[in-house]
Amino acid sequence: MKRPRVALFDAALGSAIPPLAAAVPPPWYWAVVALSPGEWTSSEGTLIIPRTKSQSCPCAHEGCIRDAVVAWLPERAIVVAVLIRPALQCLAYCSDVVVAPTTLAAWCRAESIPIRTVTRTEYLLPLFTKLVSSDTVGSRHRAQLYRNYLAEVE
Secondary structure, three states, rough: OOEEEEEEEEEEHHHHHHHHOOOOOOOOEEEEEEOOOOOOOOOOOOEEEEOOOOOOOOOOOOOHHHHHHHHOOOOOOOOEEEEEEEHHHHHHOOOOOOEEEEEHHHHHHOOOOOOOEOEEEHHHHHHHHHHHHHOOOOOOOOHHHHHHHHHOOO
């Protein structure tokens, strides 16, 4: 049986989200990570994340969202995160692959997080579609260990 697969979209992507969500093949899950109710207008697939300070996340951001995302993810899920805000770097910690602009590339590589970079937002769709349809998204052992560790700590 295949492990569940999840695509997480940064709400700041705005109008790029509907085509990205349409490219998600079944039986993938998908969610828009919105930091406030008004940030993303569609209720379908929206995951409103309260920002709280997490003691267990190494992102050290005052408004970490990692705890809520990890709690929502299916157990042992393979996660692809499409991010454009550096403030959401805590999502990269619980993701197996990150699709992001080049601004996050150096940070992800320093943290050993597999990343596919794009220089412009319009390049996200072809890259993301190729990634999820090719079935090459493998499990990043470190991400799984990290999620298991956090589940034990909490």
